[in-house]
Amino acid sequence: MDSKQVLKELSEATGVSGYEKKLGQQVAQLFEPYVDQIEFDKLGNLLAYKAGESQQEYKVMLAAHLDEIGLMVTEIEEGGFLRFTTVGGVDQRTVVGQEVTVHGREDLSGIVGAKPPHLQDEEEQKKSFEIEKMYIDLGLAEAEVKKKVRVGDIISLQRDLLSLENDRVAGKALDDRAGVLLLLETLKELDKMTHQVDLYAVATVQEEVGVRGATTSTYGVVPDIGIAVDVCHGLMPGVNQDEAVELGTGPALSFGPHIHPQLVKKLKEVADEIELDYQLDASPSPRGTDAYAIQVTKSGIPTAVLSIPLRYMHTSVETVSLNDIKRGARLLAQLLRELEGEFVEGLRCF
Amino acid sequence: MFLKQLSEAVGVSGREAEVRDLIRAEIKDDVDQIETDALGNLIAFKEGKPEYPTILLAAHMDEIGLMITDITDDGLLKFKPIGGIDKRILVSKQVVVGPDKIPGLIGAKAIHLQEPDERKNPLDYGELYIDIGTKEKEESEKLIELGMMATFATEFKHLGTDTVKGKAFDDRVGCAALVELLQQEHQLSIIAAFTVQEEIGLRGASVVAYDLDPDLALVVEGTSASDVPDSKEAGYSTQLGAGPALTVQDGSLIPSQPVVNKLIEVAKQNEIPYQFRKLTTAGTDAGAIHLTKEGIRTAVMSLPCRYIHSPASLINLNDYQATVKLLTKFCEEMEEGGLTDEGIN
Numbered sequence: 073m074d075s076k077q078v079l080k081e082l083s084e085a086t087g088v089s090g091y092e093k094k095l096g097q098q099v100a101q102l103f104e105p106y107v108d109q110i111e112f113d114k115l116g117n118l119l120a121y122k123a124g125e126s127q128q129e130y131k132v133m134l135a136a137h138l139d140e141i142g143l144m145v146t147e148i149e150e151g152g153f154l155r156f157t158t159v160g161g162v163d164q165r166t167v168v169g170q171e172v173t174v175h176g177r178e179d180l181s182g183i184v185g186a187k188p189p190h191l192q193d194e195e196e197q198k199k200s201f202e203i204e205k206m207y208i209d210l211g212l213a214e215a216e217v218k219k220k221v222r223v224g225d226i227i228s229l230q231r232d233l234l235s236l237e238n239d240r241v242a243g244k245a246l247d248d249r250a251g252v253l254l255l256l257e258t259l260k261e262l263d264k265m266t267h268q269v270d271l272y273a274v275a276t277v278q279e280e281v282g283v284r285g286a287t288t289s290t291y292g293v294v295p296d297i298g299i300a301v302d303v304c305h306g307l308m309p310g311v312n313q314d315e316a317v318e319l320g321t322g323p324a325l326s327f328g329p330h331i332h333p334q335l336v337k338k339l340k341e342v343a344d345e346i347e348l349d350y351q352l353d354a355s356p357s358p359r360g361t362d363a364y365a366i367q368v369t370k371s372g373i374p375t376a377v378l379s380i381p382l383r384y385m386h387t388s389v390e391t392v393s394l395n396d397i398k399r400g401a402r403l404l405a406q407l408l409r410e411l412e413g414e415f416v417e418g419l420r421c422f
Numbered sequence: 423m424f425l426k427q428l429s430e431a432v433g434v435s436g437r438e439a440e441v442r443d444l445i446r447a448e449i450k451d452d453v454d455q456i457e458t459d460a461l462g463n464l465i466a467f468k469e470g471k472p473e474y475p476t477i478l479l480a481a482h483m484d485e486i487g488l489m490i491t492d493i494t495d496d497g498l499l500k501f502k503p504i505g506g507i508d509k510r511i512l513v514s515k516q517v518v519v520g521p522d523k524i525p526g527l528i529g530a531k532a533i534h535l536q537e538p539d540e541r542k543n544p545l546d547y548g549e550l551y552i553d554i555g556t557k558e559k560e561e562s563e564k565l566i567e568l569g570m571m572a573t574f575a576t577e578f579k580h581l582g583t584d585t586v587k588g589k590a591f592d593d594r595v596g597c598a599a600l601v602e603l604l605q606q607e608h609q610l611s612i613i614a615a616f617t618v619q620e621e622i623g624l625r626g627a628s629v630v631a632y633d634l635d636p637d638l639a640l641v642v643e644g645t646s647a648s649d650v651p652d653s654k655e656a657g658y659s660t661q662l663g664a665g666p667a668l669t670v671q672d673g674s675l676i677p678s679q680p681v682v683n684k685l686i687e688v689a690k691q692n693e694i695p696y697q698f699r700k701l702t703t704a705g706t707d708a709g710a711i712h713l714t715k716e717g718i719r720t721a722v723m724s725l726p727c728r729y730i731h732s733p734a735s736l737i738n739l740n741d742y743q744a745t746v747k748l749l750t751k752f753c754e755e756m757e758e759g760g761l762t763d764e765g766i767n
Binding site for chain 2 (some may be wrong): 081149150151153155161162164165166167168169170171181182183185187189191197198199200201203204205207208209211212216231232234235236237238240242305308309310311312315316320330383384385386387388389391
């Protein structure tokens with residue numbers, strides 16, 4: 073299966089925060105041929121372990137999150153219409169007119185509706201539809217809906233992965249399934265080389281609701297180095313140059329207070345060595361990726377963030393370049409190949 | 423189901439070729455003659471017995487969409503709406519552009535980079551564009567010409583047994599119903615007009631009847647259903663599952679009483695469910711057709727669609743069957759000599 077096909081399957085699979093189990097098993101199957109051992113922890117994080125050559129057991133953790141933003145049923149109204157709330161950061165403007173899957177006793181397709189424009193007065197028409205006033209129409213009778221759906225059921229956005237010009241693709245949940253693919257590609261690269269350090273490729277849960285999976289999985293691994301593999305904003309009209317990076321010109325290395333300076337320096341050196349294009353992404357706040365939790369686990373972990381540029385984050389048409397993912401994997405594989413004890417120990421010396 | 427093919431075909435106003443070709447191929451063995459006119463209307467003739475009247479049935483082929491008006495230096499496509507589109511439904515949707523159906527999408531700035539107040543205001547056309555994955559203007563220009571049309575990339579699909587979702591049910595349901603009617607034999611003469619450019623102001627319908635001189639006309643449409651939360655029953659306009667809706671008045675037409683009365687009579691006799699369209703605004707091809715030359719007796723029957731003019735509308739297939747049945751029985755039960763003005767106000 074080529075990378076695009078893998079990403080299609082990952083993107084179209086469902087894994088709203090807190091409900092990542094099936095997706096985790098799907099990812100485990102993808103990782104399985106390239107690792108020595110796979111475990112799930114109590115929150116559902118997938119920990120894939122690949123032993124290094126060295127007896128010293130230095131551990132590197134790469135983390136990409138499994139979960140995606142979504143919706144949740146809050147009420148079944150007369151007529152069988154569903155009211156809903158959000159799981160994670162959903163822009164209400166992107167939801168209306170969207171096709172969704174309600175994961176009830178069976179999966180049901182529906183459409184997100186809102187008050188028809190011809191029933192709105194002029195003032196209402198000038199404003200965004202509010203999420204509290206939207207509903208999901210399953211096209212089923214109320215009695216049938218009540219049999220199949222209950223409050224608390226998860227709702228995911230429906231979107232097939234779309235191939236665009238160049239090597240770009242668009243779909244839902246590429247934040248952070250693109251990162252999960254990057255981990256897989258890294259494992260495939262490592263299959264062709266040897267490395268000293270032990271690797272933990274971790275697919276985390278519940279990132280979108282407050283980096284909760286990274287909190288427990290890092291504690292379980294206690295790595296010497298932690299690298300969050302996530303997405304960052306791709307440049308597009310209306311976005312400032314210092315908040316985003318170009319699509320298709322390589323993965324981005326974050327810089328900011330929570331990023332370990334020597335670790336990111338090493339990543340840059342490795343990229344230069346293999347003549348790999350990369351970009352820099354300003355990260356003034358530690359929030360926004362699993363690195364937020366990784367850095368402050370136990371007595372502290374040297375942390376970096378490698379990001380895939382992505383346009384239209386948290387919509388159902390998130391857009392990435394496949395080449396950026398492949399280049400990111402090459403960079404991480406080469407880093408792992410080069411890491412040895414002295415460098416890792418040195419990260420604690422300021 | 424032919425409706426699936428029609429719904430998934432692309433035919434934004436002025437660019438109806440794909441829909442026209444589909445219909446022409448489907449009906450060619452069932453009719454006596456097929457013509458097109460200067461605007462692109464497709465007109466099919468099916469002769470009946472001379473003592474029976476001639477009915478003009480009309481459904482429009484076009485759908486709402488987006489027209490490419492500019493290409494930015496980054497290769498992004500700017501667009502303007504064709505027909506009545508609520509711009510609030512555009513964000514985060516997949517589209518296809520031009521005759522080659524180049525895939526694209528309409529994105530939005532990430533929620534993380536917005537001020538909270540931004541989410542209260544809809545994005546306007548100035549801030550919206552289609553991304554086809556190109557990196558610069560020259561690259562896009564190889565694929566895209568200004569004036570190309572885009573529409574939603576939506577599959578036709580069942581939701582439960584009776585309901586289906588898809589795009590452009592307004593008015594592909596009308597087209598599908600007319601095609602079914604043409605596949606039957608009738609006493610009266612039928613002229614089926616598949617019109618163009620309804621969504622930008624009944625352009626095709628304004629000329630289509632000029633050379634036809636029918637005795638009466640019936641427009642078959644898709645109309646808005648608002649039997650949804652936060653809408654009171656009085657404001658429903660139409661509702662799903664209650665059968666085809668007869669127009670009593672809209673912004674373009676007061677329908678011919680003899681035609682409406684006959685439709686009701688036929689529906690009652692055959693126990694076909696029907697309802698009245700309660701909304702009195704908006705218009706259909708009937709608005710243009712009934713004013714052709716010295717006037718044509720015209721009425722409208724519409725199939726209720728929830729979320730009309732959006733990426734995914736929803737209809738009840740029982741309504742569709744009832745629409746075809748009412749249309750069929752109406753034609754079957756039309757008497758020699760046609761309708762008179764007897765007994766009307």
